[in-house]
Amino acid sequence: QMQLQESGPGLVKPSETLSLTCAVSGVSIISSSSHYWGWIRQPPGKGLEWVASIFYTGNTKYNPSLKSRATMFEDTSKKRFSLRLSSVTAADTAVYYCVRADCTSSSCLISYWGQGTLVTVSS
Amino acid sequence: QPVLTQPPSFSASPGESARLTCTLPSDINVGTYNIYWYQQKPGSPPRFLLYYYSDSDKGQGSGVPSRFSGSKDASANTGTLLISGLQSEDEADYYCMLWLTNAWVFGGGTKVTVL
Numbered sequence: 001q002m003q004l005q006e007s008g009p010g011l012v013k014p015s016e017t018l019s020l021t022c023a024v025s026g027v028s029i030i031s032s033s034s035h036y037w038g039w040i041r042q043p044p045g046k047g048l049e050w051v052a053s054i055f056y057t058g059n060t061k062y063n064p065s066l067k068s069r070a071t072m073f074e075d076t077s078k079k080r081f082s083l084r085l086s087s088v089t090a091a092d093t094a095v096y097y098c099v100r101a102d103c104t105s106s107s108c109l110i111s112y113w114g115q116g117t118l119v120t121v122s123s
Numbered sequence: 124q125p126v127l128t129q130p131p132s133f134s135a136s137p138g139e140s141a142r143l144t145c146t147l148p149s150d151i152n153v154g155t156y157n158i159y160w161y162q163q164k165p166g167s168p169p170r171f172l173l174y175y176y177s178d179s180d181k182g183q184g185s186g187v188p189s190r191f192s193g194s195k196d197a198s199a200n201t202g203t204l205l206i207s208g209l210q211s212e213d214e215a216d217y218y219c220m221l222w223l224t225n226a227w228v229f230g231g232g233t234k235v236t237v238l
Contacts, residue, residue, distance in 0.1 A: 040227070048161075048169065048218055050227040061225040097168055101227075107157045107176075108222035113168035 002026035004098045004114035012092075012121050018085040021075075022098030022114060029056060029074055029081060036101040036108060039072065039083045041094040042116070051096070052083060088121045095119075127219055127230035134236040141206040143233045145219030146199070153195050158202030159220040160193060162213075163232075169218060175202060211237050 008020035020039070029037060038053035052072040054060045062070045071084045085092060096119055100112040128146040135141055147153050157176045161169035171184040175193030183189070190207040206213055214237045219230040 038227070047232045048220075048229040050229065053225070053227070063226070103222075107174070108227070109157075109159060109171065109174060110161075110169075110220070110227070111171065116168055 002100065002112055004100065004112055006096060006098050006114045006117040008096075008117055008119065010118060010120060012088055012119060013123050014089055014121055015087055018088050018092060018119055018121070019082065020084075020096055020098075020117065020119070021080055021082045023080045024100075025079075028079065034103055036103050037074075037081050038099050038101065038110075040097045040099055040110070040113075041092075042097070043091075043094045049094075051085075053101070054081060090121050093119065093121045127221065127228055129217075129219060129230035129233045131231065132234045132236065134238055135209050136238045137209055137211060139209050141204075141209055141213070141235055143204040143206070143217050143219075143235070144199075145202040145204075145230050147201065147221070149200065151200075151221070151223075153200045153202055154197050156221050156223075158193060158195065159222075160191075160202075160204045161218045161220065163216045163218065164214075172204070172217075206235070209235075209237050213237060 003025045005023045012018045036053050039051040042048050052062045052070050054072050060072050069086045074081045095116040097116045098114045099110045101108045101110045157174045159174045160172040163169040172187050173183045175181045192205045194203045216232045216234050218232045221228045
């Protein structure tokens with residue numbers, strides 16, 4: 001059974017870079033051309049926001065609101081993927097979820113979620 | 124990023140029905156997209172409930188009761204999640220979502236309280 005597990009520092013200082021990793025177990029990241037992998041975040045007490053996603057080809061997409069601060073990439077072992085978010089501010093404080101979506105040409109359902117990891121931006 | 128609009132809160136008594144709306148921006152036609160619905164309880168990741176495109180193209184999440192259903196109103200450009208026979212366990216936040224070709228867009232969520 002596929003599982004996703006986020007890891008990373010729980011506290012990041014303003015202006016520094018947030019780095020998170022999602023460990024994937026039970027399936028390879030390149031196992032299917034119908035899978036997207038991504039990051040969704042949720043500020044405390046607020047709603048969900050898409051951050052970034054990556055296709056099995058390595059093609060990445062980012063939320064334009066992040067103004068090019070985000071970088072998502074796969075680990076060469078194909079067993080995990082990562083997110084880096086530069087120049088963080090308090091507004092980046094959130095629970096970060098890694099996800100897997102099952103996609104076709106017209107739909108893309110987020111089927112699996114990690115448990116989420118809280119990242120706080122504070123000095 | 125377009126914004127999907129959801130009422131922030133809804134409350135009803137057990138056994139009543141809840142109709143939660145998700146309004147799309149005017150430049151996005153609800154008839155063109157699947158509307159996905161997620162339920163989130165405190166401290167847990169969202170859980171997929173269902174998607175709705177049309178009466179002939181819809182799907183329920185694994186283990187999701189049939190009292191959860193979806194619909195669309197083209198005239199209002201909205202998607203709707205209907206919860207029939209509210210139960211105390213339905214108290215949660217509910218989010219609608221669209222896939223806009225390489226980007227996921229979420230509504231702000233509706234907090235459902237079962238009185």
